[in-house]
Amino acid sequence: MKRTISVSSSLDEVLAFWANGRDVYALEGPVNGQYRFSKATTWQPGLHTLGDFRQLEPLKALFFPAREFIGRWSDQTAREPLPERIVFGVKNCDLSALAIFDHVFLHGLCPDPYYREARAKTILVSCDCAAQLDVCFCPAVGEQPFAKGGFDINIAETPGGYVIEDGSARGQQLLESAQQYLAPASEELLAGFDQQRARRYRELVELSQAHGLNPGTDFRAAIETTFESDFWKEIAADCVECGACNFICCTCHCFLLADGYDDDAKPARSKLWDACLYAGFAATAGGGNPRPLRAQRLRNRFDKKFSFFPQVLNRYACDGCGRCTEACIANIDIRDVLRRAVDESDALHAHSSDHREN
């Protein structure tokens, strides 16, 4: 059942209640047009916000840190357990991306105990987007500016009040424990909520279409059809292989097991984010490299997101968050790449049917 905040309570009160006893990750800002995560021990009214749109850094960093200590050589000492955590203000693009990480780190050959612990100990409080960034294009890749699942609790702010919904057994318990702050959502409130979601979705569709991307476009076919096309060289001409698109991406999961020495000069191992744009990413000993050219590496990023993941998980590994577009110092816009792939693919099909007719 969907709820709202009772007339005698405030959103701050209920969020502070849920935050109690947990490490808190909440949004601050916006500063220079961007929200950032801040870590705290309580929900701080006035400073913390649920945010109108997604924050700068990807949510993945809370489950798959940029640098994660794995262990020391011949040392079986268990790592300190993670504290209980709650994350406020998660947007659907980031939330949906966790399906990629669950696939890789939970449902593969060997579950990653660190990832599993982080997932188990983290309550996710998502909220509907109330605005968007210029780079957003979630409807083009089958997403929308609100969560359909994967959250513990979802909060939507509407002109008629908040709509609060549980999405898991844990979320249900949290709602039940906070009964004193909540009241059933009225039909009128829910009607306004549905209308707001439909309107927000339309706005995002229009923004995507302004960049030539329509919901339902088969990007897998476009990327696979254009695999050998020269347009990848044109796209990659300005790429400086910095890997920013990989690191900032809400779905990129590749990592390096890095050996080195700890502060006591003992051999130790860490897990670091890695980037398929780097020349050495796929290189083998002895000088072999399946992707020696930059254009091949840039194409690989799209191949992985729009061909590999549809084959293994039946979804794109892109949620339209637009972070890669923001991060690219060469101004490579993922929407332009996808649109050009679709155009190029259409041209190739037209060309091959011309040939057939002749």
Place this chain on the structure above:
Amino acid sequence: MNPTLYMPIPATIERIEDETPDIKTFTIRPVEPIPFAAGQFVELAVPGIGEAPFTPSSSPKISDFMEITIMRTGRVTDWLHGMKAGDELGVRGPMGRAYPIENFHGREILIVGGGCGVGPLRSLLLALIDDLDAYARVIVRYGARSLDSIVFRDAQMHGWNQGGALDVMLTVDKASPGWDGHVGMLTDILTEEYLDCHASDGIAVMCGPPIMMKYGTDKLLERGYRPENIYLSMERNMSCGIGQCGHCRLGRYYVCKDGPVFSYDELQHNPRLWDD
């Protein structure tokens, strides 16, 4: 919580044997046995330095130690070649898909190796030799740069041929004193002149440098081997070994978990199967 999936178990180097000027066979004893099947690989780690994937060259019947035949060709292998008996290493594994040896029963098996690629093939060969009556015939065709660079030279030139148990033929790219065998490319000794085989229902297993595998596969197809009966050990940058880290992707596969052994029909539609 013990993240053993990312941390190796300790192992000791028991013995190091020179095979060629740049290839050595390391006998490694892990603190606990590592049972593996021929074709599977392990990650061998030098403490504090790094880790790299290798396929054991010893018999899969033995699990308390393994032999790994390693060419000096990069950072980790440079370190390994500088180590000595008694030194500590780490091992993770076994990983990946082995040769489907159970499907080989009753059939003719052609083993094609190039250079250091004969390591994994030796492991397979030792498993086959253990039960030789189970197979119609076992043929070995191997190519090396020169006499000096033939790996497992004694076995290849004498041991495996003894009593005609196996049909072994070698070739070298460059002749040198002491070599009276064939001189030429490996694909030369896969022609009808040098290879009498039942290609249409035979099994072919190949491991070697990518360029050799590329032309070798073409030759085997030309001879009539069926794509589903040609098994290739693919080399990619396998790092985590469990399909997570992304380095070894090959089309819709991760070589570490879906390979490293693939039949050619699983791979043939990949646009970039071989390095340029």
